[in-house]
Amino acid sequence: MMRLRTVLPVTAVIMITASPLNAAETAALSPVPDQTVFAFAGVMHAGHFSDSLEFWNGPYEANVAIGAGYQNFFYSYGSFGLGVEVGAALRTGESTSGEIWAGGVARLTTFEVGPLNITPSLTAGFSVVTDPIGVEAVRARENSASPYFLYYLSPEIAVSHDNAPEIEVFGRIHHRSGGFGTIAHLDGSNAAVVGIRYRF
Numbered sequence: 001m002m003r004l005r006t007v008l009p010v011t012a013v014i015m016i017t018a019s020p021l022n023a024a025e026t027a028a029l030s031p032v033p034d035q036t037v038f039a040f041a042g043v044m045h046a047g048h049f050s051d052s053l054e055f056w057n058g059p060y061e062a063n064v065a066i067g068a069g070y071q072n073f074f075y076s077y078g079s080f081g082l083g084v085e086v087g088a089a090l091r092t093g094e095s096t097s098g099e100i101w102a103g104g105v106a107r108l109t110t111f112e113v114g115p116l117n118i119t120p121s122l123t124a125g126f127s128v129v130t131d132p133i134g135v136e137a138v139r140a141r142e143n144s145a146s147p148y149f150l151y152y153l154s155p156e157i158a159v160s161h162d163n164a165p166e167i168e169v170f171g172r173i174h175h176r177s178g179g180f181g182t183i184a185h186l187d188g189s190n191a192a193v194v195g196i197r198y199r200f
Helices: 003-019 023-029 136-142
Strands: 035-045 060-077 082-094 096-107 111-114 114-130 149-161 164-175 189-199
Touching: 035 164, 060 096, 060 189, 082 114, 114 164, 114 189
Parallel strands: none
Antiparallel strands: 035 060, 035 189, 060 082, 082 096, 096 114, 111 114, 114 149, 149 164, 164 189
16 A cells, blocks of 8 residues: 555656646647738729639729728638638728628638748628619619628638738639529629738
């Protein structure tokens, strides 16, 4: 019994001191918060989503989109990250409309060209507007479809520099539609926008 009482404390001390991670190392390996805020502005496209991907081609509307948003990336595996995004935009020109959206966002951080870091991402979720605007209003009338609650989709390319990796400039397509009739038979609106993002 005396021998057992001696062995158990010694074993415990050995296990603690032999642990591969001390408190400082554990803290160093804890996930680092990965949040961003961003702002953008751009012109609304009069074509469909596939047309707007060729953003260098028109036709464009006399309407602009100005917005801002927030992202929180809660999961990462290597260069792949998953998070959530929320945002709000003002769409104005021929008329004025407000928009809010929320969704999930996925990104890849594997591409580097010299000191430049190129990050593609895709946001998918839902969008709500106060009123349709431009070609979106025309399509809603022609299809007798409601444009107020639609899917949101936004492919994006962002670029940062090694000297300031927390700052990104980006271009994205700001798209909302009925998702091939699953919500509405409507390709709502598309905007080609550029913006700046701060990561913290």
